[in-house]
Amino acid sequence: MQTLLNTLYITTPLSYLHLDNDTVRIEVERETRLRVPLHHLGGIVIFGNVLVSPALMHRLADNGQSLVLLDAHGRFKARLEGSVSGNILLRRAQHEKANDTAFSLNVARACVAGKIRNCRQVLLRGAREAKSEEDTKALSRGADDLAASLRALPDSADLDILRGVEGEAARQYFSCLYALVRVDARQFFVMDGRSRRPPRDRMNALLSFLYAMLMNDCRSALESVGLDPQLGFLHAVRPGRAALALDLMEEFRHVADRLALTLVNRGQVRDSDFTLHEGGGVTLAEQGRKAVVVAWQERKQETLSHPLLEQPVAVGLLPQLQARFLARTLRGDMESYLPFLLR
Numbered sequence: 001m002q003t004l005l006n007t008l009y010i011t012t013p014l015s016y017l018h019l020d021n022d023t024v025r026i027e028v029e030r031e032t033r034l035r036v037p038l039h040h041l042g043g044i045v046i047f048g049n050v051l052v053s054p055a056l057m058h059r060l061a062d063n064g065q066s067l068v069l070l071d072a073h074g075r076f077k078a079r080l081e082g083s084v085s086g087n088i089l090l091r092r093a094q095h096e097k098a099n100d101t102a103f104s105l106n107v108a109r110a111c112v113a114g115k116i117r118n119c120r121q122v123l124l125r126g127a128r129e130a131k132s133e134e135d136t137k138a139l140s141r142g143a144d145d146l147a148a149s150l151r152a153l154p155d156s157a158d159l160d161i162l163r164g165v166e167g168e169a170a171r172q173y174f175s176c177l178y179a180l181v182r183v184d185a186r187q188f189f190v191m192d193g194r195s196r197r198p199p200r201d202r203m204n205a206l207l208s209f210l211y212a213m214l215m216n217d218c219r220s221a222l223e224s225v226g227l228d229p230q231l232g233f234l235h236a237v238r239p240g241r242a243a244l245a246l247d248l249m250e251e252f253r254h255v256a257d258r259l260a261l262t263l264v265n266r267g268q269v270r271d272s273d274f275t276l277h278e279g280g281g282v283t284l285a286e287q288g289r290k291a292v293v294v295a296w297q298e299r300k301q302e303t304l305s306h307p308l309l310e311q312p313v314a315v316g317l318l319p320q321l322q323a324r325f326l327a328r329t330l331r332g333d334m335e336s337y338l339p340f341l342l343r
Contacts, residue, residue, distance in 0.1 A: 018053035108234035114251030114339025142176035188271035198281030
């Protein structure tokens with residue numbers, strides 16, 4: 001099993017990262033705030049206006065460690081990496097299988113099944129722990145709707161039908177997610193469905209920020225096993241779109257969803273941690289971003305039982321494991337891709 005390497009997230013504006021022997025030194029206003037040995041890192045993610053020395057960029061590229069640039073709100077901007085690595089035979093198999101309609105549909109169906117099943121588990125758990133009968137009914141009804149979506153998956157004869165089932169399941173899921181929010185926090189964290197570009201409420205802003213970090217982790221996992229993150233099976237291929245990373249993250253969206261709910265319900269993220277913009281857009285403010293990044297890193301260190309390996313696995317390692325299962329499926333070592341399923 002591959003050792004889980006940490007990702008260093010930099011959210012403080014005007015921070016300066018530079019190489020100090022084999023250590024990354026982070027300075028703010030010429031004061032050293034942190035030193036991190038390079039061998040402890042799998043990559044660095046920076047938010048907004050952060051400076052990085054050319055020497056550090058070169059070392060990261062030489063080491064095969066990624067440098068990801070996001071804007072201040074967590075939207076992907078660019079990625080610096082060294083020479084393309086990985087098994088060319090694996091990538092060739094990936095491109096060949098992408099043209100195999102039946103294979104693509106099976107992988108896409110597995111991704112959607114994992115997403116819907118895991119989201120349903122979130123609702124079922126919420127229904128068991130709900131404080132009111134009204135919330136219990138709303139969550140149980142939502143879980144029943146998702147169960148119906150799961151039953152419809154085997155009859156999805158093509159990708160368009162499958163995407164329609166996934167879209168309807170997502171609509172049903174987000175329509176009852178409010179019932180998982182603490183009652184006294186709902187006035188600030190109410191959701192009227194999923195919105196993005198820009199998010200229209202605080203909960204959507206929080207989810208978008210978490211999804212951006214999850215997306216980066218999934219893309220890194222795919223690249224680490226030699227797969228092309230741009231060529232997916234469920235999501236349509238478009239220039240600049242990491243379609244396979246989007247495919248992989250579907251079965252892990254519940255991780256971000258549950259963390260968002262935990263942060264809100266425990267008061268670790270408050271309504272004051274967001275900025276409301278003219279035109280209706282909402283984004284996380286700097287202090288809110290810091291709290292979420294810390295919580296995300298802590299969540300990745302937690303362990304759970306993997307249904308296939310039947311042993312404890314760090315949450316942050318799950319995308320790596322699933323990327324390897326996908327690679328084995330493409331090589332023909334596994335009969336079909338099996339998504340991660342939450343117990």
